[in-house]
Amino acid sequence: MSKVKRGARADGEATRARILEAAGELFACAGFAETTSKAIATRAGADLASINYHFGGRDGLYQAVLVEAHRRLVDVATLQRIAQGSPSARDRLRRLIEHLVQSISDDAGDWRLTVLAAEILAPSSHIQVLFQSEVPQKLSLVLAMFEEITGIPAQDPALLRCLLSVAAPCLVLLIGRRGLPGPLQEIRQMPQEAIVEHLHEFAMAGLQAIGRKTVQAQSE
The missing domain is CATH 1.10.357 (Tetracycline Repressor; domain 2)
Structure with missing residues (x-):
């Protein structure tokens, strides 16, 4: 059971990282207003629900991108x-x-x-x-x-x-x-x-x- 939980957690972290990376690339290219959640999900190879799950939506995702940028x-x-x-x-x-x-x-x-x-x-x-x-x-x-x-x-x-x-x-x-x-x-x-x-x-x-x-x- 613990192995399944660790695997699920690793998969979730990998998905989150892919979404963050894809969003950052698109925001840098087109800006926040012109970048859709659908485009981010497609680039990340994820579904729209994953954006909501990990970031609470596009606004939360953009804020996470800003935090990563500042770091x-x-x-x-x-x-x-x-x-x-x-x-x-x-x-x-x-x-x-x-x-x-x-x-x-x-x-x-x-x-x-x-x-x-x-x-x-x-x-x-x-x-x-x-x-x-x-x-x-x-x-x-x-x-x-x-x-x-x-x-x-x-x-x-x-x-x-x-x-x-x-x-x-x-x-x-x-x-x-x-x-x-x-x-x-x-x-x-x-x-x-x-x-x-x-x-x-x-x-x-x-x-x-x-x-x-x-x-x-x-x-x-």
């Missing part, structure tokens, strides 16, 4: 390794930027980052799932790093503004995966090391400047 960009385990990898917050920030740039630049045909870029460029209500499941723990790890660099307490709104400044260039690189014309494509052709070095130095200078300004204002 593909950076997952909690990777952030934890970076956070524990060096006693120097400066070095940890560089490693984080290096990881993001490499994730964005590699695997040009990866549907996960293509879907995530499209959602960021034109957010839908489904993006809320990321703020419910993926963002909170990752955010706390990054803010702790910024707090160490700037001396600004994690609960201070100034630290969130720092997050915006550091994250924005990486988001622009991610959106650039969609082939938008202009200088962004020239930047994407530059060596990764040069991009990482620039973003790191720019981020450190900004964080340290805001840190000095904020601490000085609080002491007055």
